[in-house]
Amino acid sequence: xxxxxxxxxxxxxxxxxxxxxxxxxxxxxxxxxxxxxxxxxxxxxxxxxxxxxxxxxxxxxxxxxxxxxxxxxxxxxxxxxxxxxxxxxxxxxxxxxxxxxxxxxxxxxxxxxxxxxxxxxxxxxxxxxxxxxxxxxxxxxxxxxxxx
Amino acid sequence: xxxxxxxxxxxxxxxxxxxxxxxxxxxxxxxxxxxxxxxxxxxxxxxxxxxxxxxxxxxxxxxxxxxxxxxxxxxxxxxxxxxxxxxxxxxxxxxxxxxxxxxxxxxxxxxxxxxxxxxxxxxxxxxxxxxxxxxxxxxxxxxxxxxxxxxxxxxxxxxxxxxxxxxxxxxxxxxxxxxxxxxxxxxxxxxxxxxxxxxxxxxxxxxxxxxxxxxxxxxxxxxxxxxxxxxxxxxxxxxxxxxxxxxxxxxxxxxxxxxxxxxxxxxxxxxxxxxxxxxxxxxxxxxxxxxxxxxxxxxxxxxxxxxxxxxxxxxxxxxxxxxxxxxxxxxxxxxxxxxxxxxxxxxxxxxxxxxxxxxxxxxxxxxxxxxxxxxxxxxxxxxxxxxxxxxxxxxxxxxxxxxxxxxxxxxxxxxxxxxxxxxxxxxxxxxxxxxxxxxxxxxxxxxxxxxxxxxxxxxxxxxxxxxxxxxxxxxxxxxxxxxx
Numbered sequence: 001x002x003x004x005x006x007x008x009x010x011x012x013x014x015x016x017x018x019x020x021x022x023x024x025x026x027x028x029x030x031x032x033x034x035x036x037x038x039x040x041x042x043x044x045x046x047x048x049x050x051x052x053x054x055x056x057x058x059x060x061x062x063x064x065x066x067x068x069x070x071x072x073x074x075x076x077x078x079x080x081x082x083x084x085x086x087x088x089x090x091x092x093x094x095x096x097x098x099x100x101x102x103x104x105x106x107x108x109x110x111x112x113x114x115x116x117x118x119x120x121x122x123x124x125x126x127x128x129x130x131x132x133x134x135x136x137x138x139x140x141x142x143x144x145x146x147x148x
Numbered sequence: 149x150x151x152x153x154x155x156x157x158x159x160x161x162x163x164x165x166x167x168x169x170x171x172x173x174x175x176x177x178x179x180x181x182x183x184x185x186x187x188x189x190x191x192x193x194x195x196x197x198x199x200x201x202x203x204x205x206x207x208x209x210x211x212x213x214x215x216x217x218x219x220x221x222x223x224x225x226x227x228x229x230x231x232x233x234x235x236x237x238x239x240x241x242x243x244x245x246x247x248x249x250x251x252x253x254x255x256x257x258x259x260x261x262x263x264x265x266x267x268x269x270x271x272x273x274x275x276x277x278x279x280x281x282x283x284x285x286x287x288x289x290x291x292x293x294x295x296x297x298x299x300x301x302x303x304x305x306x307x308x309x310x311x312x313x314x315x316x317x318x319x320x321x322x323x324x325x326x327x328x329x330x331x332x333x334x335x336x337x338x339x340x341x342x343x344x345x346x347x348x349x350x351x352x353x354x355x356x357x358x359x360x361x362x363x364x365x366x367x368x369x370x371x372x373x374x375x376x377x378x379x380x381x382x383x384x385x386x387x388x389x390x391x392x393x394x395x396x397x398x399x400x401x402x403x404x405x406x407x408x409x410x411x412x413x414x415x416x417x418x419x420x421x422x423x424x425x426x427x428x429x430x431x432x433x434x435x436x437x438x439x440x441x442x443x444x445x446x447x448x449x450x451x452x453x454x455x456x457x458x459x460x461x462x463x464x465x466x467x468x469x470x471x472x473x474x475x476x477x478x479x480x481x482x483x484x485x486x487x488x489x490x491x492x493x494x495x496x497x498x499x500x501x502x503x504x505x506x507x508x509x510x511x512x513x514x515x516x517x518x519x520x521x522x523x524x525x526x527x528x529x530x531x532x533x534x535x536x537x538x539x540x541x542x543x544x545x546x547x548x549x550x551x552x553x554x555x556x557x558x559x560x561x562x563x564x565x566x567x568x569x570x571x572x573x574x575x576x577x578x579x580x581x582x583x584x585x586x587x588x589x590x591x592x593x594x595x596x597x598x599x600x601x602x603x604x605x606x607x608x609x610x611x612x613x614x615x616x617x618x619x620x621x622x623x624x625x626x627x628x629x630x631x632x
Contacts, residue, residue: 016418020425063414092414115420115453117428 005031006128009055011043011072012036012090013064017113021059024121030128040067044075047082054082057128059090060107062098070101077106088127094145103144110145164351171344175337182333189326196319199249200312203262206242207308209235210266214301217273221280221290232273239266252318258311265304272297401463412456419449451594458598461516462583465605470510477504477563480511481539484518491526497535504541505561507630513606518565520599521626525567527593528624533568540564544632547613559632560612566625572618580616603628 010021018036025034035055037043043060044067046052058076062069069089076082086108091098094112102110109127114120123146213235219228243263250256276293279286423446431439478501485492485499492499499522522537529535544559572580572587579585581604584597600616603626607614612630 014414014418016421020421023425092417113417115417115424117421117424120421 003031005033006057007053007055008032008034008057008059008128009043009046010034010036010059010061010090011038011040011064011069012059012061013039014061017061020117020120021124024117024124027121028125028128030125032128039064040069040072043067043072047076054085057086057088059088059111059127062089062091062093062102070105073102073105073107086130088146099145107144112145161351161355164347164354167347168344168351171340171347175340175344178333178337178340182329182337185326185329189322192322193319195249195251196315199246199255199315202242202246202249203308203311206239206246206262206266207304209238209242210269210301210304213239213270213273214297217277221276236270239270254314255311258307258314262304262307262311265300265307269297269300269304272300404463413453416449416453416456420453423449451596455596455598458596458602462598462602462605465513465516465602465609470513470609472508473511474506475509475511475514476506477509477514480509480515481518483515484522487519488522488526491523492535495526495529495535497526497529497537499537499539501539502541504539504563505632507561507632509610509630510606513609517603517606517628520603521565524599524626525565525569525624527595528569528571528588529567530570536568538564538566540566547629560629561632563628563630564625565628566623568623571620571623572616573620574618577616577618581614 008025010018012018012021015038018038022034022036025032035046037046060069060072069091073087073089076085076087087106089098089102089107089110090113091110092113094110099110111123111127114123126146213232216228216231216233216235220226220232243259243266246259247256250259272293276290276297279289279293282289423442426442427446431442434442481501481504491497525535525537540563542562542564544561546558547560576587580587581600583601586595586597588595604614607628607630610630612628614629615627616624617627618624
């Protein structure tokens with residue numbers, strides 16, 4: 001039986017990061033459909049299409065021009081249409097404030113971008129392998145920051 | 149000092165006042181004595197004068213009696229005998245008076261002598277009178293009687309002169325004494341007065357001088373308090389400006405933190421990720437030289453990464469909003485040991501720690517402190533010797549360093565972290581805590597030059613300090629002082 005692919009969306013302004021991201025998913029043995037946008041404005045536009053297949057997981061960079069990840073997070077969490085979409089913060093920094101802030105605003109997991117491609121693959125695998133629907137422990141701040 | 153001066157001045161004034169009073173009393177007493185002795189000597193003069201006059205009167209009475217007697221003898225008229233008869237009684241009265249006035253034995257003797265002579269004279273006059281009354285008058289008897297009377301009269305005259313001379317001599321004696329006194333006393337009084345005057349003038353000068361000094365000092369004080377108020381105001385202004393600057397600097401630091409944590413790390417992370425991609429996929433295509441360069445690039449980038457991480461950690465220890473909690477330092481040490489367990493195993497290192505206290509600290513910072521110190525010992529351990537780290541803690545005691553801004557009344561725990569590593573020259577004991585100061589090259593010992601700066605910062609954040617002792621080839625010891 002053919003498994004339904006996991007729909008993954010990334011909003012990141014850095015094209016190297018977008019490339020690592022898509023490359024990583026290509027190498028991961030899980031069937032995924034990866035889509036990328038390069039800032040918050042583009043993300044909002046992408047999500048506003050009515051016939052959109054809502055992604056399972058949105059990877060959201062915080063630091064983006066025009067419209068930052070924090071703003072997008074707030075907007076998305078106010079929209080009931082995306083209540084089942086998991087949001088993974090995908091950022092270079094792992095400052096206490098950012099972690100605290102995004103947790104409060106409804107992100108599901110916080111990933112610090114690794115500096116090693118293999119580690120990136122492992123992290124992404126871990127994120128998409130999670131059973132989002134039944135994963136109640138997201139509300140636990142202690143394990144909000146995802147480590148390998 | 150000034151207070152003491154003022155105090156002694158008031159004491160001094162009291163002494164002057166007492167001395168002045170004493171001098172005044174002395175002068176009064178002396179003047180009184182002087183006046184008294186003057187009155188006394190006037191009395192003496194009067195006495196001498198009176199005595200002389202009375203004696204003269206006595207003599208003149210006697211003469212009167214003699215004259216009366218002679219008149220009677222010549223005229224045989226009894227009326228002329230009256231002064232003679234009166235004289236007898238008057239002379240007795242005068243004697244009684246005189247006797248009262250006599251003071252010395254000599255005077256008395258003289259008077260008694262005179263009395264005797266006068267009595268003799270009267271007796272002789274009686275004899276003459278009776279001779280004169282006899283009828284017939286015997287001229288020869290009368291003549292001899294009168295001659296005898298004259299002889300007695302001459303003796304009386306001599307006696308009177310003697311008495312006058314005695315009185316004069318007494319008077320002169322007393323006069324001399326008085327004059328001596330009179331000449332000495334005013335001189336003494338004058339000297340005393342002059343002295344008192346001097347004392348008064350000096351006191352006046354001293355008081356006015358003190359008063360002036362006081363005024364001057366008061367003025368100075370007013371000026372000073374004015375200038376202090378001004379300076380305070382200026383200081384406050386400066387302080388506000390400083391505060392503003394500090395806030396500004398803090399903001400800059402925060403944005404620096406952000407730059408360091410995000411903007412600097414991002415390109416580096418991307419470089420590192422590319423390196424990991426290349427290592428995995430493309431390394432086989434490279435020449436040996438290319439591979440070598442690539443390894444060097446990788447090392448340099450890793451070092452840069454470590455530097456940025458350490459710098460970030462350092463700036464995070466600068467933050468003032470860290471929360472103090474009561475924490476068991478043994479647990480914090482255990483955490484640090486656990487973080488470094490992998491490296492410790494590699495070096496075959498062991499840690500022997502004494503019981504540490506439970507203190508009010510910023511827990512993650514103290515743990516960082518232990519991590520950095522143990523990490524330092526691992527980094528600078530001797531390759532051929534198993535690493536041994538000893539951690540000791542001394543009972544709280546006051547800090548005994550001179551010239552430190554630490555509270556000398558307070559007690560501090562002294563925690564010593566010592567190792568058997570390569571150590572260092574004691575002359576570098578201060579340098580090693582300075583940011584980016586390193587004693588070794590990268591090729592020998594890797595390091596960022598930030599770790600011990602962080603330790604210093606952490607100790608200072610806790611109101612303590614950290615010092616180091618090194619012996620090259622033997623080991624290093626770090627002393628952490630934390631307020632009890």
